[in-house]
Amino acid sequence: MKTLGRLVRRYILTAVGITLGILLLAAGTFIGFIVWWDRYYGDLAAYAPHRVANALREENGALVLDEGQHTAQEWLAGYAWAMVLDDDGNVVWKYRLPPELDHRYTLSQAVAFARWYLDDWPTVSYLCDYGTFVVGYPKGTLVRWNLYMERRLFDGAVATLRPLLAADLVLVVAICVFSAWRMHKNLKNVEQGLERLAAGQPAVVAQAGATAELAERLNRTGEHLRRQNELIARRDTARTNWIAGVSHDIRTPLALIMGYAEQLQNDAALPAASREKAAAIAAQGQKIKALVSDLNLTSKLQYNAQPLRRAPVQAGPLLRRAVTDFCNSGLAERCGVDFAVSPAAEAAVLDADAGLLARAFENLLNNAARHNPGGCAVTVRAEAAGGRLAVTVADDGAGYPPAVLAALGTAAAGEGTPGTAGAPHILGLHLVEQIAAAHGGSADFAQNAPHGAKATVTLPLAPAETPPGRRPPPA
Template identity: 50%
Template sequence: MKTFARLIRRYVLATAAVVLVAAALCLGAVAYIGLHYGNVEQDRTGIETLAGALTQTAGGLQLDPARTPEEWLQGYAWAMVLDDNGEVLWQYDLPDELNKCYTASEIASFSRWYLEDWPVLCWTEEYGLLVAAAPKGTLWKYNICSSQAMMADLAAGILPALAVLLAAVLGCCLLFGRRGARQLQAIAAGLEAVAAGRTVCLPTDGFAGELADAVNRTSEQLRRRNEIIARRDDARTAWVAGVSHDVRTPLAMILGWAEQLEHDTALPDTARRRAAGIRAQSEKLRTLIEDLNLTSKLQYGAQPLRCRPVQAGPLLRSIAAEFCDSPLADHCTVTPELTPDADKAEINVDAALLTRALENLLNNAARHNPGPVQVAITATRRGRMLEIAVADDGAGYPPAVLNALQTGANTPHILGLYVVEQIARAHGGTAQFAQNDPHGARATVTVPLCGQ
């Protein structure tokens, strides 16, 4: 919303600046026009200069011989001098139809306006009235009269009038800008609500009505989509939980019977080995069901995270010891390798979930390497995190599996490793999978240290 407020302020200030610039440009244009067209005659002989160039001689009026008549009359089409009776005393290039006697009313008329469409200028000297005409169509000549009091009032009130006009413009800008700001702020609040997952219904009147309507429609679409996703997720969670519950009881019976058959000395060795295989595959199925339940809970936030300060060394050694006591450790050697600072480090984790993640990594190393394999559990402090690595010297990850792990694809045959990644992410850490050097697989899990 602060962004919209700044936008409105900039809009108002920009509008005021445009008004001031427009006013300045208008004044500048008037000044330019006045100076440009007012100075058109600067290079021509003025009427006063022309009048001074005429002198009375015994032969009548004559122009000063210092210049030619054309130079004296530069800018004028013709000129004449009238006496007190309106008779022409002297003329230069005067049209024949104008070479006549003029009455007082005619002189008064053309001195203010035009003489037969000729714009003329007049100048009074002792010898008479000098009349000089500019070419037709070059001079606009009209007298404008006004009250002196009105002109004085106009001059005195022009600045206050401009101030009032500017204040009115700014007031309008502020009024409309404030109304627009309120509407935009309402839309901004609506967008924040939509981003937070809430449903909004904004008023659709005003200049921002289309935008408000678009926000309303977007909110409604997101609400419907979230309802569909929630129903789908609930159905998925219920299905996983139901299947797990229905499979758990017969699976426990299969495991029990297989174990009994495996240890029944009355059976042939072949039958006992087959019973051992049934038990091993059933244990894999039980682990898969547990992983499926756990990944579903972690994905939808149904798995509580009970983080407590735990010393890293004893926890990792106990995990390694429990794995060594399991049947999977028959052809697998596990060695904890902890640096002194990592051994004494306290990590803020859910011990049961972290144990499950590391057990999945150890089980993965034991099950997917047919021959004897060496597994090392290492721990190193990395700033505010503890880095736990499980590395083996076996065959390593298949390329397809490694690609799925690195791209985040969730496939059934890497469900256990996907659970590892989810557990690390739930703790605010990461899980990375790569090939070990020179051979084998390496999984690295980072978890936060206490107080970080």
């Protein structure tokens, strides 16, 4: 609607501008022509007829031209002749009057030359107190015509002028509004196409009206983008499938490596040193296993190949389970875990993929244990407020290396994938970011005070109330 208003305003302003422009141009041209004419040709006569008439005066019963200022030649320069008739039509004064004109004039003759010509001489007459002053221009130098109009017609024309102008104005405004509306419709069409394009859909704009060409180009661009997106999607799928395939194929050989390493580790017949080596192989196998799983999942999340199996899930049991699984795993042997959930967080319900969230917390907890082989105290805290659940996993170990924090910052900003040349290995933590983002939340990584690592995962709560059949625990 705002665009339509702007278009109407612009159209009307343009119409007004064009009208004013044409009028100004016409007036300018006319004035310019007159000025130019005057400069190059000047008037036919040096003095207007009425000035000459007024310069005549009676002296001693005879008419004389005032010679004080100019001579008779100067006064009448440009005129062919001049004469003065008395009331009876007799010539009482004359100047270069041709002999064939020097006679008494009847009333009908006077009326005829006053209106038209005198023997083809164009004439101008003035009634003065001393008689009728008549000047003649050279033949063929002046065109005369007389205007007259019926009064009723004249009055009618004057009276019609105002409503006619008003109607014109209304018509112009109406045409402007209509044109603006049509333009707006076409533009709206193109705008919707652009919006669809921005949303990743094909543009498909009707190619009609003033914007037909624009629409056609938009459609072409949309088609181009669609083909490009298809290509990218195909490539992403190929990459995801490739990673999934590799991670699948690695699993069976890795199972054998880990299985036999475990058996050797537990073989009492072997010397302690060999068993320790076998234990190291098994532990590294576990690391590869975690890496392969993380890599597979991170690629699936990156290319949206991992559908979220969302369901209402209570935060308390989910977190307790994750922490308990960590405590029950061998990794937690050297770690003390302090777990506390606020009553609000305990009852908080998330609309989430429980498996993925558990994976995120598992990664955070395992990270604390793996990077602090000497042991550390892990604290897990959960708070719920303002429609969001914040889970903090902190430890008092070595903390994140600065390069890791920097890499996580850029990864969160969507700049490239971690693990590219030179970047530190942060796959597990990047996965936490991805999982949080997939749930509409975020993950923040920082150093714990006075030392150690601190990760906070913030997730939006499900809009619904606590599902039936599960009551919140007593406070």
